[in-house]
Amino acid sequence: MKKDNDIDKIRAEIDFIDLQIMQWLSKRGKCAQNIGKIKKGDGKNVYVPLREKQIFASLLHKNMGPYSHKAVQAIFQEIITQTRALEKLRDEKQEAYLYNQVSIIGVGMIGGSIGRDLIKKKIAKNVYGIDANPRTLLWAKKNRVITEIAKDEIQTLMNSDLVVFATPVCVIKEQLLDFAPFISDKALVIDVGSTKTAITKIADKCFTNGNFVGSHPMAGFEKSGVTASSDNLFYQEPCIIISGLKTKKTFIRQAKMFWKQLGANVLEMDFRIHDKYLAACSHLPHIISFALMASVGNKITPKEIKKIVGNSFKSYTRIAGSDPRMWTDIFSENKNEVLKQVTLLKKELEVLASRVQQSDGNKIYEYIEDAAKLWRKI
Numbered sequence: 001m002k003k004d005n006d007i008d009k010i011r012a013e014i015d016f017i018d019l020q021i022m023q024w025l026s027k028r029g030k031c032a033q034n035i036g037k038i039k040k041g042d043g044k045n046v047y048v049p050l051r052e053k054q055i056f057a058s059l060l061h062k063n064m065g066p067y068s069h070k071a072v073q074a075i076f077q078e079i080i081t082q083t084r085a086l087e088k089l090r091d092e093k094q095e096a097y098l099y100n101q102v103s104i105i106g107v108g109m110i111g112g113s114i115g116r117d118l119i120k121k122k123i124a125k126n127v128y129g130i131d132a133n134p135r136t137l138l139w140a141k142k143n144r145v146i147t148e149i150a151k152d153e154i155q156t157l158m159n160s161d162l163v164v165f166a167t168p169v170c171v172i173k174e175q176l177l178d179f180a181p182f183i184s185d186k187a188l189v190i191d192v193g194s195t196k197t198a199i200t201k202i203a204d205k206c207f208t209n210g211n212f213v214g215s216h217p218m219a220g221f222e223k224s225g226v227t228a229s230s231d232n233l234f235y236q237e238p239c240i241i242i243s244g245l246k247t248k249k250t251f252i253r254q255a256k257m258f259w260k261q262l263g264a265n266v267l268e269m270d271f272r273i274h275d276k277y278l279a280a281c282s283h284l285p286h287i288i289s290f291a292l293m294a295s296v297g298n299k300i301t302p303k304e305i306k307k308i309v310g311n312s313f314k315s316y317t318r319i320a321g322s323d324p325r326m327w328t329d330i331f332s333e334n335k336n337e338v339l340k341q342v343t344l345l346k347k348e349l350e351v352l353a354s355r356v357q358q359s360d361g362n363k364i365y366e367y368i369e370d371a372a373k374l375w376r377k378i
Contacts, residue, residue, distance in 0.1 A: 111166030112229025214242035
């Protein structure tokens with residue numbers, strides 16, 4: 001019993017000594033940080049071999065035991081290594097990233113532009129790319145669109161705290177089913193597809209923890225692929241946030257913060273309303289552009305078109321150069337809403353054609369004036 005009490009007293013003494021050691025180590029560390037500041041100002045290197053030799057020589061000269069010289073040198077070698085690290089930090093705060101690891105599935109124009117901003121704005125520490133095309137990933141890493149290529153996709157997804165699905169909408173539906181089991185319940189999961197009803201319903205089944213938030217950034221060009229990606233693509237552009245039936249508010253807040261970090265103007269919308277509005281404002285203009293090019297191209301050769309067209313025709317048909325795969329998927333996914341808009345457009349064309357047929361100048365003028373007034377309002 002007495003022996004145990006003696007051990008307790010000795011241990012208490014050790015605890016007291018440890019506290020003193022930690023206090024002196026803290027003071028030593030602050031001195032190292034101050035030295036780091038001075039070295040930074042003078043442009044000097046952190047590592048000074050001669051200085052470290054002097055420290056060890058002094059320590060070994062003062063060593064009275066019970067530790068051997070070798071033991072003392074080993075202990076202080078670790079202390080000096082950590083001190084050097086403090087000097088290297090130069091008393092600066094470490095980068096505070098919003099995300100430690102992000103996985104971007106589909107490194108094209110949108111996915112690639114997200115990756116660029118995550119890296120450039122220091123929003124994410126590591127940005128992993130997942131794509132079916134190895135050349136795309138190599139180009140993306142070389143050009144700082146991503147920081148790493150996901151060699152093990154499953155492991156990469158498991159370790160990610162943000163996952164972005166940026167493939168065509170039909171592919172997203174399949175990938176949600178394939179990848180969901182390997183994504184953490186705590187990770188924010190978003191997509192950037194142009195249609196939302198089918199994707200949202202599948203996501204509700206796959207992500208039962210409510211960590212999926214649909215997103216639709218209204219940005220981009222007619223070009224496609226990672227080489228079309230750019231910095232600040234989303235700056236001051238609308239980004240629609242779409243929550244599912246099971247989406248939790250905490251993840252909605254995270255999604256809003258994410259897009260605001262990229263500079264987007266965020267608004268929320270029901271997925272059904274989204275598909276209805278986008279059919280009118282985005283999908284229908286593409287249909288018109290594709291149809292217009294087909295109509296003109298059937299009558300006039302490209303060589304002749306190039307000679308006679310002005311900027312208005314080029315501007316209006318610019319989106320006809322969009323990715324065929326992507327728009328095939330969009331029209332298929334949002335078929336009902338798109339067809340409703342096409343029907344409405346046909347009726348309007350018939351009204352205008354009728355006025356032209358009747359050579360009714362006043363009614364033609366009135367029709368165009370109403371359209372112009374509406375355009376000016378937006």
